[in-house]
Amino acid sequence: MRLLRRRSESSSTLDLLVAGLGNPGRSYESTRHNIGWLVADELARRHGGSFRSKFAGRVAELRIAGRRVALLKPETFMNESGRSIGAAARFFKTETNALLVVHDDVDLREGRLQARRGGGLGGHNGLRSIAQVLGSQDFLRLRIGVGRPDHGDRRSVADYVLSPFEPDVDVDVLVGRAADAVESVLADGLDAAQARYN
Numbered sequence: 001m002r003l004l005r006r007r008s009e010s011s012s013t014l015d016l017l018v019a020g021l022g023n024p025g026r027s028y029e030s031t032r033h034n035i036g037w038l039v040a041d042e043l044a045r046r047h048g049g050s051f052r053s054k055f056a057g058r059v060a061e062l063r064i065a066g067r068r069v070a071l072l073k074p075e076t077f078m079n080e081s082g083r084s085i086g087a088a089a090r091f092f093k094t095e096t097n098a099l100l101v102v103h104d105d106v107d108l109r110e111g112r113l114q115a116r117r118g119g120g121l122g123g124h125n126g127l128r129s130i131a132q133v134l135g136s137q138d139f140l141r142l143r144i145g146v147g148r149p150d151h152g153d154r155r156s157v158a159d160y161v162l163s164p165f166e167p168d169v170d171v172d173v174l175v176g177r178a179a180d181a182v183e184s185v186l187a188d189g190l191d192a193a194q195a196r197y198n
Contacts, residue, residue: 012092012093012094012098013068013092014068014069014070014094014098015067015068015069015098015186016067016069016098016100016185016186017069017085017092017099017100018043018069018070018071018072018100018102019036019040019072019074019081019084019088019099019101019130020037020038020039020040020041020071020072020073021034021036021037021078021101021102021104021126022034022035022036022037022074022078023077023078024075030164030165030171031161031162031163031164032146032160032162032163032164032165033104034104035102035104035144035146035174036073036101036102036104036144037073038171038175039102039142039175039182040060040071042176042178042179043062043069043179043182044062047062048062049061054088055087056076057072057074057076057088058073058075059071059072059073059088064182064186064187065183065187067186069186070088070092072085072088078125078126078129079125079126080129081129082129082130082131082132082133082134085099085101085130085133085134089134096138096139097138097139097140099139099140100139100140100141100182100185101127101130101139101140101141102144102178102182103124103126103127103141103142103144104124104144104146105124105143105144105145105146106122106123106147106157106161107145108143108144108145108146109145110145110169111145111174112144112145113142113144113177113178113181113198114141114142114143114197115141115142115143115181115190115194115197115198116140116141116198117140117190118137118138118139119141120137121137127141140185140190142185148160177197180197181196184196184197
C-alpha cells in the first residue's frame with residue numbers, strides 16, 4: 001500500500017508535512033529530546049531547504065524524491081508542539097495521513113528506528129499535544145530509540161531525555177539513518193520504509 005496520495009487527489013498543497021520535535025534554546029540543542037529537530041536540519045541540509053519563522057516554529061519548504069515537503073521545527077516547547085503543528089496542518093490543508101512526526105522514544109532501544117502509522121502516545125507529551133490539537137492519533141511517526149537510563153542511573157526519564165547523548169553514541173550516524181528513513185517514506189511509501197528500517 002502506498003503511503004501518499006498524489007496531490008491531484010487531495011486539496012493539500014503538500015505531499016508530506018514532516019514535523020521534527022524538540023525544544024528551543026541552546027541548552028537543549030544536543031539532547032535526546034531534540035533528535036527530531038536534528039533530523040529536520042539534516043533533511044534541509046541535504047535538499048537545500050532554508051528555515052523561516054512561521055507557525056510558532058521554523059519551516060522550510062522543499063522537494064524530496066520529487067514530492068513537495070515542508071519541514072517544521074515547533075518552537076513552542078515540547079508540551080505545546082500541537083499548537084505549531086496544528087497551525088501548519090491547517091495552512092497546508094494536511095490530513096493526518098500526510099503528517100510525519102519525528103521524535104525520540106524511550107521505549108525503543110537506543111539507535112533503533114520504527115516508522116508507523118498511529119499507535120499510542122507512550123507518555124510522550126509532544127505526541128499528546130499533537131493528538132489533542134488534531135483530534136486524532138492516526139498521524140505517521142518515525143520513532144527514534146533513545147532507550148532509558150541504565151540501572152544505577154538515578155536520573156528520572158524526564159531528566160534523561162533532556163540530557164545529551166553519551167559520548168559513545170554516534171549521533172550523526174543516527175540522524176543520518178533517520179533522515180534516510182524519511183526519504184524512503186517519500187520515495188517508496190510507508191510499507192517499504194518499515195521493511196527497510198524497522
